[in-house]
Amino acid sequence: MQSKHLKKENILTIPNLLSLIRILLIPLIIWLYCVQKAYMHTFIVIVISGFTYIIDGKIARKFNKISDVGKVLDPIADKLTQAALVICLIARYPWMWALLALFAVKECLMLLWGYLTLKSTDTINGAKWYGKLSTVVLYAVMMLLILFVDIPQPIATALMLLCGGMMLLSLVMYGRFYHAILDQAPSGSEQQKTLHTARNVVLGLIWVGIIVILFIHRKELSAEGIARYTPKNPWLAAIVMLALFALKSLSIVIYSGLLYAANGILFPLPVAIVLNLIGTVIMVSLPYWIGRRNGASAVGEIRKKYPKAEVVHDLRAKNDFLFSFLVRMIRLPCDVASLYMGAVHVEYKKYLLGSLFGMLPHAITYPIIGMSIRDIRSPKFVISLCAELAYILITSAVYTVYRKRNQVSK
Numbered sequence: 574m575q576s577k578h579l580k581k582e583n584i585l586t587i588p589n590l591l592s593l594i595r596i597l598l599i600p601l602i603i604w605l606y607c608v609q610k611a612y613m614h615t616f617i618v619i620v621i622s623g624f625t626y627i628i629d630g631k632i633a634r635k636f637n638k639i640s641d642v643g644k645v646l647d648p649i650a651d652k653l654t655q656a657a658l659v660i661c662l663i664a665r666y667p668w669m670w671a672l673l674a675l676f677a678v679k680e681c682l683m684l685l686w687g688y689l690t691l692k693s694t695d696t697i698n699g700a701k702w703y704g705k706l707s708t709v710v711l712y713a714v715m716m717l718l719i720l721f722v723d724i725p726q727p728i729a730t731a732l733m734l735l736c737g738g739m740m741l742l743s744l745v746m747y748g749r750f751y752h753a754i755l756d757q758a759p760s761g762s763e764q765q766k767t768l769h770t771a772r773n774v775v776l777g778l779i780w781v782g783i784i785v786i787l788f789i790h791r792k793e794l795s796a797e798g799i800a801r802y803t804p805k806n807p808w809l810a811a812i813v814m815l816a817l818f819a820l821k822s823l824s825i826v827i828y829s830g831l832l833y834a835a836n837g838i839l840f841p842l843p844v845a846i847v848l849n850l851i852g853t854v855i856m857v858s859l860p861y862w863i864g865r866r867n868g869a870s871a872v873g874e875i876r877k878k879y880p881k882a883e884v885v886h887d888l889r890a891k892n893d894f895l896f897s898f899l900v901r902m903i904r905l906p907c908d909v910a911s912l913y914m915g916a917v918h919v920e921y922k923k924y925l926l927g928s929l930f931g932m933l934p935h936a937i938t939y940p941i942i943g944m945s946i947r948d949i950r951s952p953k954f955v956i957s958l959c960a961e962l963a964y965i966l967i968t969s970a971v972y973t974v975y976r977k978r979n980q981v982s983k
Contacts (some may be wrong), residue, residue, distance in 0.1 A: 588633040589642055591625040595650040598622045599657045606661045606719065615661075616720045622654055623712050651708055652680055658715040666718070672733055672740075679744045686751035694754065701750065707743035711736050730808040745862075752866075810839055811848055818852030822859040822911070829856065829932075830939050837940025845944070849936035850929065857911050857928045864915025893923040899971075901931025934964045 598618055606615040629647060633640075659676060663669045690696060714732045718724060817832055832852060836845035897919060900910045914924055941957035948954060 586633070586640065587636075588629040589640070589646055591629040591632075592646045592650040595622050595625050595654055599653055602654075603657055603661060607664075612719055612722060616716060619658070619712070619716050619719065623716075626651060626654075626708070626712070648683075655708065655711055655715075658711070658719070662715065662718055665722075666729060666733065668730070668733060672737055675737055675740050679740055682744065683747060686747065690751055690754055701747065703743045703746040707739040710739045727808040730812070734808070734812060807840065807844075814839070814848060815852055815855060818856045819859060822856040829853075830935060833936055833939030834943030834946070837943030838946070840940075842940060842944065845940035846937055849940060850933075853929060853932050853936060854925065857925065857932075860911035861915035861921065861924065864912035865918060866915075893919045894927040897924045897927025898931045901928050935961070938964070 598621065602615055602618050602622070605611045605618060656673070656676065659669055659673045663673065714736050717732065718729060814832065814836055818829075821829055821832060833845075833849050836848045836852075839845070840848060897914065900914070911928075938957045938961040941953055942961070945951045945954035945957070
């Protein structure tokens, strides 16, 4: 939709007034919660604010009152309210700082993408469904944490993790949306240069944010702190393990089998397997999307930098699921294979399913090895170790047969 001239009838509309009311309610929310400690009254005001968020869009669409002013004012009101809610809860939940940092990075990127899109296409894009879903989840979680003061810490941690996950999903989806628009700009244009600079700045900010968070919580992240939180605080332990899976996805230094086994030590077997599967999704997805963003031009660089990527290239087949499955069976470095398959645009759904099936046996056998490591003579340890060795031998044989049948050169 092309930008419109700012006319009075496009400004003084009911949806825009509702957004303005939402902004005016922010100081009241902070005062009631932080000063008066009136949690029920705070909850009621947040409900009113959330109600205006729900109905302003419906009114705008039903009565054709959508305007460029509303497209800007509505998200500003939402973001300011969300930031205020998170800040209010920081005193009670110190790890809320991490959520606030993620929120700040997300909104800075959204602002930059929106500005570049407006400059390139003269278009203001409204909120998408994934952005609205993230907002609804954050509102709901913050309302629960404000209303129920004595909520157990593990549940609070899980709710904060849910918020963070929804923010990341929204950020990734918006990133794909805006990059699809901005990639159409001519190569070497101001928009492309700004986008490239922004990527480097964001990476720098992320690392700075990680360092600051680690410094703030340095006592909790010491060896004694980790021992204190594990396994007494299983939710935090799960967050730490999933973070290690994300770190492993960007480095060949960490061996994934150690993470699988560690979950077996820390958690009951069913929980360990579920965490391993979630960690596997994270581990294979991050480098895939990095490789996909770099495009086909990165294929040569990957093959030059990682000689083992030549094996992945030899296995390239028409069936993306089989291709992904075989790559995981022959146990190439996870990040190298994922970077390559993203760069050559293997279909993500088939890639993810093939990777999960190829790594599923390890996600099951390693936690059993981990939970029985203290007694290496136990049947659990011996059987799981033999199963792991058998799977390695079988997959090596399958790969050899596959290469011979398809006449793939080594």
